[in-house]
Amino acid sequence: MIIRPLVITAALLVVSLVIGVVVGPAAYSIQDLQQALFGGQEGPARAILLSIRFPRVVAAALVGASLALSGTIFQAVLRNPLAEPYLLGVQAGAALGAATAITFGLTTVGSLTLPLTALVGALVAIGVVFRVARVSEQLDTHVLLLAGVVSSSFFVAALLLLLTLASTDSLQSAFFWTLGNLGGVSWRMILVLAVWLIPSFIVSVAKARDLNALSLGEETAASLGTEVESVKHLAYFLASLLAAAAVSVAGVIGFIGLVVPHAVRLLWGADHRMLIPTSFLGGAAVLVLADAAGRTVASPLEIPVGVVTAFVGVPFFLALLRRGYAR
Amino acid sequence: MDLSIAFVVGALAFSAVTPETQAVGDTIRFTDDEGRRIVLATPPTRIISLVPAASEILYELGAGDRIVARSRFDNYPPAILALPSVGDAVRPAAELVLAHSPDMVLMVGGADNRRAVEEFTRLGIAAVVIRINTFDDLERNIQRLGRLTAREETGSRLWERLQGELAAVGDLTEGLTRPSIYYDVAYPPAFTIGAQSYLDSLMSLAGGRNVFGDVNAPSPQVSLEAIAVREPQILIRPLSRSSGYRPPDPAGRPGWSALPAVRNGDIRTVDADLLHRLGPRIGQAARALALAIHPELAERPEDDE
Numbered sequence: 001m002i003i004r005p006l007v008i009t010a011a012l013l014v015v016s017l018v019i020g021v022v023v024g025p026a027a028y029s030i031q032d033l034q035q036a037l038f039g040g041q042e043g044p045a046r047a048i049l050l051s052i053r054f055p056r057v058v059a060a061a062l063v064g065a066s067l068a069l070s071g072t073i074f075q076a077v078l079r080n081p082l083a084e085p086y087l088l089g090v091q092a093g094a095a096l097g098a099a100t101a102i103t104f105g106l107t108t109v110g111s112l113t114l115p116l117t118a119l120v121g122a123l124v125a126i127g128v129v130f131r132v133a134r135v136s137e138q139l140d141t142h143v144l145l146l147a148g149v150v151s152s153s154f155f156v157a158a159l160l161l162l163l164t165l166a167s168t169d170s171l172q173s174a175f176f177w178t179l180g181n182l183g184g185v186s187w188r189m190i191l192v193l194a195v196w197l198i199p200s201f202i203v204s205v206a207k208a209r210d211l212n213a214l215s216l217g218e219e220t221a222a223s224l225g226t227e228v229e230s231v232k233h234l235a236y237f238l239a240s241l242l243a244a245a246a247v248s249v250a251g252v253i254g255f256i257g258l259v260v261p262h263a264v265r266l267l268w269g270a271d272h273r274m275l276i277p278t279s280f281l282g283g284a285a286v287l288v289l290a291d292a293a294g295r296t297v298a299s300p301l302e303i304p305v306g307v308v309t310a311f312v313g314v315p316f317f318l319a320l321l322r323r324g325y326a327r
Numbered sequence: 328m329d330l331s332i333a334f335v336v337g338a339l340a341f342s343a344v345t346p347e348t349q350a351v352g353d354t355i356r357f358t359d360d361e362g363r364r365i366v367l368a369t370p371p372t373r374i375i376s377l378v379p380a381a382s383e384i385l386y387e388l389g390a391g392d393r394i395v396a397r398s399r400f401d402n403y404p405p406a407i408l409a410l411p412s413v414g415d416a417v418r419p420a421a422e423l424v425l426a427h428s429p430d431m432v433l434m435v436g437g438a439d440n441r442r443a444v445e446e447f448t449r450l451g452i453a454a455v456v457i458r459i460n461t462f463d464d465l466e467r468n469i470q471r472l473g474r475l476t477a478r479e480e481t482g483s484r485l486w487e488r489l490q491g492e493l494a495a496v497g498d499l500t501e502g503l504t505r506p507s508i509y510y511d512v513a514y515p516p517a518f519t520i521g522a523q524s525y526l527d528s529l530m531s532l533a534g535g536r537n538v539f540g541d542v543n544a545p546s547p548q549v550s551l552e553a554i555a556v557r558e559p560q561i562l563i564r565p566l567s568r569s570s571g572y573r574p575p576d577p578a579g580r581p582g583w584s585a586l587p588a589v590r591n592g593d594i595r596t597v598d599a600d601l602l603h604r605l606g607p608r609i610g611q612a613a614r615a616l617a618l619a620i621h622p623e624l625a626e627r628p629e630d631d632e
Contacts, residue, residue, distance in 0.1 A: 011487075024550075025552045026556035044558055047585035051581075051583075052585055104571075105571055107515075107575045167567075167571060168570075173574075254570060301550075301552030302513045302548055
């Protein structure tokens with residue numbers, strides 16, 4: 001019962017990657033795209049494929065995978081069905097960092113300024129929450145949750161204060177940042193994200209048994225031989241830093257981190273040896289598809305990807321939830 | 328929509344028939360740009376202008392001395408900076424507004440500002456919504472503000488002058504090739520100009536062609552791919568000194584090298600403080616835009632004006 005879900009989600013990812021490359025505001029036929037890629041001559045189609053669609057599709061896959069993986073880990077460690085990548089203040093910290101860069105015009109310095117300031121904001125939030133929740137070498141998950149929610153409120157207040165004083169254009173930019181956007185992700189950012197995501201994935205798969213034990217409760221896990229504190233620490237940093245990386249690259253994209261792991265669980269069960277890779281692939285596929293829809297449906301306007309994920313995904317998930325409980 | 332404009336224009340045409348040399352004490356009646364009926368017992372002498380374009384018109388009419396306070400966005404002419412600010416143009420601080428005991432407050436409209444407009448009206452202050460999104464709006468408001476400040480003649484002359492300036496720019500660019508233009512309002516995400524903005528007309532007048540002139544919105548958010556497939560030859564980059572908002576350099580944005588304008592380095596900077604305000608400096612703005620699109624015009628002798 002591990003192979004089948006993996007094959008299905010892997011196939012889904014392949015299909016969505018193809019769709020992501022083929023569809024877009026510029027309505028090129030498959031022949032046009034082949035011609036552009038392999039025909040050897042320069043032209044808008046080639047430039048659009050190479051500098052816009054490829055990086056965008058790859059970025060969507062990596063961000064989706066990061067968020068789903070982060071959500072899976074948080075749900076296991078916090079044993080809370082509401083746990084998602086942004087629960088512990090990462091989103092609010094990153095949003096404050098991004099808004100600071102936008103409002104003070106730091107974004108002119110270079111294309112990496114915005115992701116870097118968002119990352120700094122997220123890291124500050126992670127540090128603060130960790131510092132509060134760590135008491136005598138132990139990480140209390142209840143304190144972690146409360147500290148996360150409360151520091152989120154603080155960062156949001158700081159963000160609102162900043163935006164109140166900002167110009168209209170900055171306000172607009174910052175607002176759209178909070179709706180998520182996969183446009184304008186450079187290969188350099190993609191590389192950084194991949195270099196962080198792939199080892200995180202491998203470590204998570206290696207710790208799947210411990211996460212299985214932890215989701216039964218900390219005492220049970222300890223009695224089963226899991227080193228509870230070290231796994232919790234590792235899980236907290238892996239999941240938080242994945243969320244931080246995703247949010248700095250693409251802004252706030254909701255729903256994926258919460259719902260993809262739940263959907264996989266409802267469909268195929270809660271064994272983390274299956275859950276982790278399946279959520280990883282599923283998150284990637286879902287975000288690639290959502291982004292393809294976002295940039296195509298209302299073309300030439302672009303619907304923020306965070307809106308698409310919630311709009312299409314939530315009804316789907318509610319149906320799944322109903323079916324899962326009826327069973 | 329069209330009907331309401333027709334109504335406003337009709338109402339103005341009617342009011343224009345009545346003698347404008349009203350003695351002090353005569354009531355002034357008119358309809359503002361959201362259809363509210365305004366009644367003023369006397370011509371306003373203590374105006375708070377929260378609409379920067381309207382402030383510029385008042386100064387241009389020689390009625391700047393009737394303004395007692397401004398919004399924090401008002402910055403032209405420089406003399407207006409000496410006046411106290413009552414805050415944002417939308418949702419201004421009611422206490423600060425009242426403290427200046429104005430007899431008329433010029434305000435931007437829209438849902439965001441409705442409560443403030445209603446509150447001022449309830450407090451007995453004439454809250455007048457001014458909407459200037461098109462050249463017709465500009466003409467109507469120049470004439471309205473002229474009439475309200477007993478400078479109707481000056482208002483008509485100002486509008487004639489602006490029409491002349493705009494026509495001169497049109498003449499200047501006539502017959503020139505019209506490069507396709509991407510107008511870079513904000514990034515990220517990419518915001519540009521659509522058919523419903525006067526800037527779309529201004530680009531045509533200035534001898535260019537807005538690549539998003541087919542989108543029926545004032546300021547749409549567009550995807551990079553949608554820009555790339557339209558292959559803009561020139562990227563117009565408005566930069567504001569007053570707002571502090573500076574979108575990053577287009578040449579450094581990931582993927583933007585797919586645009587011919589960026590690849591060929593055809594990025595032209597214009598003054599956003601001048602272009603993004605439809606007011607008495609619009610002729611100047613049109614000329615600046617024409618020079619940005621067609622730098623070769625700068626070498627021609629200026630025989631017009």
